[in-house]
Amino acid sequence: MNRFNSQQRKFLYLGGILLLLIPIISLGMPADSKGEAAGVIARQRQEYDLGESDLGKIDPSSAAMNLVLLGLRGVAANVLWVQAEEQKNHKDWAAMRATTESIIRLQPHYVKVWEYNGWNLAYNVSVEWDAVSDRYFWVKEGGKFLQEGVNRNRNSSDLLWHTGRIYGPKIGLSDEARFFRRFFRADPNPIYEGNVDPEFNPTDEDNYLVAKEWFTRANDIEGQGNRQTIMDRSIFRSYPARSQLDYASALQKYGFNEEYDRRAANTKLTEEQQAAMQLEVRDKLREQTRTAWEQGFKDWTQSYGQEEYTVDYRGDILRIRMEMTEEAIKDLAKTPTDYRKIADAVMAYQNMTNYRYWRTRALCEAEPDTAEAHWLLFAAVEEYRKQNFEKAHEHATRVMALLEEIFKKYPELEIEEDMVEDGITAVIIWQNFYRFNGERPPTDFPLKRIYDERATQLPEYERKFNRRFLPY
Amino acid sequence: MDFDPTPFNFAAAGINWLLIVGVCLGLMTVVSLLVMAGSRGTRGLTMWTDEVGLMASDLVSLSPRRIFALSQLTFREAIRRRALLVFVVFGILFMFAGWFLSASTLAPEFQVKVYVTFVLRAISWLILPVVLLLSCWGLPEDIKQRSLHTVVTKPARRLEIVLGRMFGFAFVGTIVLVVMAVVGGFWIKRQLPAVAQEQLTCRKPVFGYLAFKDREGNDAAKGINVGDIWEFHSYIEGATKARAIWTFINLDASVLDSDGNLRLENRFQAFRSHKGDMKRALYYQYVLVNPQTGLRVPIPLKTVNEFRGRTDIIPRKLGKVAEASPAAADEAETAAAYDLIDDLVSKEAVVDPETKNVIYPAGTMLVEVLCIDPGQYLGMARPDLFIRTPDLSFWVGYVKAVLGIEMMLILVVVLSVTASTFVKGPVATLLTFCLVIIGQTAREFMAKIVNNEEAGGGVFESIYRLVKHMNPTTDLPEGTATTVMRFVDSALVNLMWLVYNIIPDFSFFTRSLSYLSNGFDVNVATAVYPGLAITLGYFIPCVLLGYFCLRTRELEAK
Numbered sequence A: 001m002n003r004f005n006s007q008q009r010k011f012l013y014l015g016g017i018l019l020l021l022i023p024i025i026s027l028g029m030p031a032d033s034k035g036e037a038a039g040v041i042a043r044q045r046q047e048y049d050l051g052e053s054d055l056g057k058i059d060p061s062s063a064a065m066n067l068v069l070l071g072l073r074g075v076a077a078n079v080l081w082v083q084a085e086e087q088k089n090h091k092d093w094a095a096m097r098a099t100t101e102s103i104i105r106l107q108p109h110y111v112k113v114w115e116y117n118g119w120n121l122a123y124n125v126s127v128e129w130d131a132v133s134d135r136y137f138w139v140k141e142g143g144k145f146l147q148e149g150v151n152r153n154r155n156s157s158d159l160l161w162h163t164g165r166i167y168g169p170k171i172g173l174s175d176e177a178r179f180f181r182r183f184f185r186a187d188p189n190p191i192y193e194g195n196v197d198p199e200f201n202p203t204d205e206d207n208y209l210v211a212k213e214w215f216t217r218a219n220d221i222e223g224q225g226n227r228q229t230i231m232d233r234s235i236f237r238s239y240p241a242r243s244q245l246d247y248a249s250a251l252q253k254y255g256f257n258e259e260y261d262r263r264a265a266n267t268k269l270t271e272e273q274q275a276a277m278q279l280e281v282r283d284k285l286r287e288q289t290r291t292a293w294e295q296g297f298k299d300w301t302q303s304y305g306q307e308e309y310t311v312d313y314r315g316d317i318l319r320i321r322m323e324m325t326e327e328a329i330k331d332l333a334k335t336p337t338d339y340r341k342i343a344d345a346v347m348a349y350q351n352m353t354n355y356r357y358w359r360t361r362a363l364c365e366a367e368p369d370t371a372e373a374h375w376l377l378f379a380a381v382e383e384y385r386k387q388n389f390e391k392a393h394e395h396a397t398r399v400m401a402l403l404e405e406i407f408k409k410y411p412e413l414e415i416e417e418d419m420v421e422d423g424i425t426a427v428i429i430w431q432n433f434y435r436f437n438g439e440r441p442p443t444d445f446p447l448k449r450i451y452d453e454r455a456t457q458l459p460e461y462e463r464k465f466n467r468r469f470l471p472y
Numbered sequence B: 001m002d003f004d005p006t007p008f009n010f011a012a013a014g015i016n017w018l019l020i021v022g023v024c025l026g027l028m029t030v031v032s033l034l035v036m037a038g039s040r041g042t043r044g045l046t047m048w049t050d051e052v053g054l055m056a057s058d059l060v061s062l063s064p065r066r067i068f069a070l071s072q073l074t075f076r077e078a079i080r081r082r083a084l085l086v087f088v089v090f091g092i093l094f095m096f097a098g099w100f101l102s103a104s105t106l107a108p109e110f111q112v113k114v115y116v117t118f119v120l121r122a123i124s125w126l127i128l129p130v131v132l133l134l135s136c137w138g139l140p141e142d143i144k145q146r147s148l149h150t151v152v153t154k155p156a157r158r159l160e161i162v163l164g165r166m167f168g169f170a171f172v173g174t175i176v177l178v179v180m181a182v183v184g185g186f187w188i189k190r191q192l193p194a195v196a197q198e199q200l201t202c203r204k205p206v207f208g209y210l211a212f213k214d215r216e217g218n219d220a221a222k223g224i225n226v227g228d229i230w231e232f233h234s235y236i237e238g239a240t241k242a243r244a245i246w247t248f249i250n251l252d253a254s255v256l257d258s259d260g261n262l263r264l265e266n267r268f269q270a271f272r273s274h275k276g277d278m279k280r281a282l283y284y285q286y287v288l289v290n291p292q293t294g295l296r297v298p299i300p301l302k303t304v305n306e307f308r309g310r311t312d313i314i315p316r317k318l319g320k321v322a323e324a325s326p327a328a329a330d331e332a333e334t335a336a337a338y339d340l341i342d343d344l345v346s347k348e349a350v351v352d353p354e355t356k357n358v359i360y361p362a363g364t365m366l367v368e369v370l371c372i373d374p375g376q377y378l379g380m381a382r383p384d385l386f387i388r389t390p391d392l393s394f395w396v397g398y399v400k401a402v403l404g405i406e407m408m409l410i411l412v413v414v415l416s417v418t419a420s421t422f423v424k425g426p427v428a429t430l431l432t433f434c435l436v437i438i439g440q441t442a443r444e445f446m447a448k449i450v451n452n453e454e455a456g457g458g459v460f461e462s463i464y465r466l467v468k469h470m471n472p473t474t475d476l477p478e479g480t481a482t483t484v485m486r487f488v489d490s491a492l493v494n495l496m497w498l499v500y501n502i503i504p505d506f507s508f509f510t511r512s513l514s515y516l517s518n519g520f521d522v523n524v525a526t527a528v529y530p531g532l533a534i535t536l537g538y539f540i541p542c543v544l545l546g547y548f549c550l551r552t553r554e555l556e557a558k
Helices: A006-028 A040-047 A060-068 A070-089 A093-106 A111-128 A132-152 A157-173 A177-185 A207-223 A239-264 A271-306 A326-332 A336-353 A355-365 A368-385 A389-409 A411-415 A417-436 A448-453 A455-467 B010-060 B064-080 B083-101 B108-145 B147-152 B158-191 B340-344 B394-422 B425-441 B443-450 B459-468 B480-502 B511-517 B529-552
Strands: A308-313 A316-321 B201-207 B209-213 B234-237 B243-248 B262-266 B269-272 B283-289 B296-298 B310-314 B358-360 B365-371 B376-380 B385-393
Touching: A006 A040, A070 A093, A070 A111, A093 A111, A093 A132, A093 B108, A111 A132, A111 A157, A132 A157, A132 A177, A157 A177, A157 A207, A157 A239, A177 A207, A177 A239, A207 A239, A239 A271, A239 A355, A271 A355, A271 A368, A308 A336, A316 A336, A326 A336, A336 A355, A355 A368, A355 A411, A368 A389, A368 A417, A389 A411, A389 A417, A411 A417, A417 A448, A417 A455, A448 A455, B010 B158, B010 B480, B010 B529, B064 B083, B064 B108, B064 B158, B083 B108, B083 B158, B108 B147, B108 B158, B108 B394, B108 B425, B108 B511, B158 B394, B158 B529, B201 B394, B234 B365, B243 B385, B283 B310, B283 B340, B365 B376, B385 B394, B394 B425, B394 B511, B394 B529, B425 B443, B443 B480, B459 B480, B511 B529
Parallel strands: none
Antiparallel strands: A308 A316, B201 B385, B209 B243, B234 B376, B243 B365, B262 B310, B262 B385, B269 B376, B283 B296, B283 B365
């Protein structure tokens, strides 16, 4: 039996509501204009940078969606995740992309959601498509998606790093790298009329240089105390410098063809004009590549190499740098045991990032002789292609001599496969010249030791050599 | 493509319907007879017979006028309950939907899919809860307010009340649906980016039947699975004797386009086991075969346009190139020597000489598909190759999709009103809501359980495995406990068979949406009639059940 009449009940409800409002108001009261007198929740939100505007760009549609769903956001997000997975399995890419958008509106500050879906689009969806241009489209979608994630979560060094990885290794190191790198500067989508996609590459730069910027931003944010959760800090912070080295390496590998094709696009050139343009591009690229390596060496040894890391090495907490001379270690160590420990730790961390190899490689590549060797080899191959075997032989002989000296000076580069391949390519051109003339090649020649050591792999080098003459 | 428009088997569905309705009626008869006989003896049996007689007389003396009047009443009541407020939500949704959809950089055909799916899904998700709530609360509220008393004291039969409610709510829902569909249609036309506008079309396909040959050239039920979780597509290996063979029947010159060409459209998928030539997509080749004469005419090679599809124009007068040779890509065709219809479509049926069974009827042409690149694979399913006859307007398919929603709406009204005749509003809402949700999402899972395809056994076996940390494929220890557990589980599965067959399959209503969003028009027999049949199939027993429940309900008990 109800003891209250209708009016009494209404007053009772009103009283209850007011009673409940008191703690809600006191806990959640926003700060006044001086930033004081805020409730506990508001204070903590400010203290931990958890306000929407602190986390990143505010998206009204996302906030509205979350409010409308009341407490069912988790359920809705789960349903969408299941849907997205099913759509992926059914290869229903349009629907999957739309579902992904809905998911991130529900979970805009959940960094792993951005990471997972960005990877999904750039790697898993991209690889499902047969046409390389379509694959590139999905790589871009993944990259743009991650950039949106960065906008919404500006303090996430993880997301910045993942974005850099799309620009760097995904575009520059995948099977389709030579296509992707070209598409990065001349988008295959007709709406861009052969120019860059301004949303993806607004400054029309090399993919590795753009990656370097993203990795640098990731380091900056990480340096402000926003922890990254991807890998050991000493590796994480190497990425801007590595991108510079990758940029130099890519210039060496693809630079000439990319630059020449860009200049010669949509123009009809006579043979003489072509030769003149090739020479011009070659000269430009030689210096550009060498400078890139020089910058790479600086970034690697003077920026990344000088950063201090506090590491836990075999139970000891040590402060080390990648670039430490014996004197520097001695200065830091108080006892011979300390010296040993620090030296071992530096060695171990250098091994982890392949530090010494990249230092030597950059140093060597930045030398004029190395640059000369690369571009002479390029010239030798071009002459060979035109069947000017005498000229090709002349260039190859010079390359062999230069590389012999380089390997003497930097013996650790004998494990550098690209450089060894260059040397053996020069030897093949040099030998073929004699064979075409019906002569036996001399038994002694520069690079003989390296050539003999790889006798079993010669068929593979021959195959790679012949592939150089396939049309692009 | 991710759908297979298989025709609905009306005969099998009809037999199944009779079986289920028969079982339910039989159970109701037996139970009610037993209850009456048990509680009142022979007098109870007489009462039962009288009651059935009265019900039968009610059934044959329905008045359309009274039903119409009751429908009008229901309609007015629904309007009074502010059912049309749904338009406000609809308006807000469509005002801001552009924020979510318009920035898409997807290819035009995919944009159409996103826009069309959004509009039709939004309409059905908005309209179904409204009609569900209205229909579930209508009768219980009337009983509570005693306004039903003023109706039942009039010469209106309770069957007419049930029908009046159903028609009235269905009418309200239909008006809302029509308005939303018209607005949604305009919205698609206005909002869709200009580049995607030309994709607003309805292909009218002629589908064939698909068979496979394996790499040795033997008949095979399927091709190879290259690791896809979803086994809808299967693959043929390149540069082998593997073939996908489509059989197109009832062909004549009417399938040709206005220029006299045959338009073959495909949605083949590509799978590379090595990089191969990355500058071009994989090659495929059609070989057109007359099953009667055995004449084979290979067509020059084409390249796959994966996930987008490709329309190949096959001229009526055909030359010939080499079969299964990469050289066919550059090779010139021989002079036109064959007529597509006269030479490649069989004029008589092909009969098995031993069994005398017809293998191919007259008017058949086979299209063999080969993958040319060695080490690479082409994936396909039955709807991935079809003859594209002249397109229809997009709005033809749109109307069919809206009709699908209309059928679903009517079914929800029927279920809701029926539920409201025997339980109160909240319970009726919950019951119908569960039926709709399970019918939309869980029927596939239930089918697996009913057909014993789900590893891990029934309820008790699953609980046992969970507790014992056993995976679903581990054998259970033999013994009495296992036997008992399996017996109980099988009894529950039989019960679930009934439940599975009672819960409506809502996937039939959204098929037209799936066809339309993929740019297809599928004939009404496949796209619309199944939904109509299901709605009718539920309408008849639900009306009877609703009538029975309302007739036996004590209206004074609020």
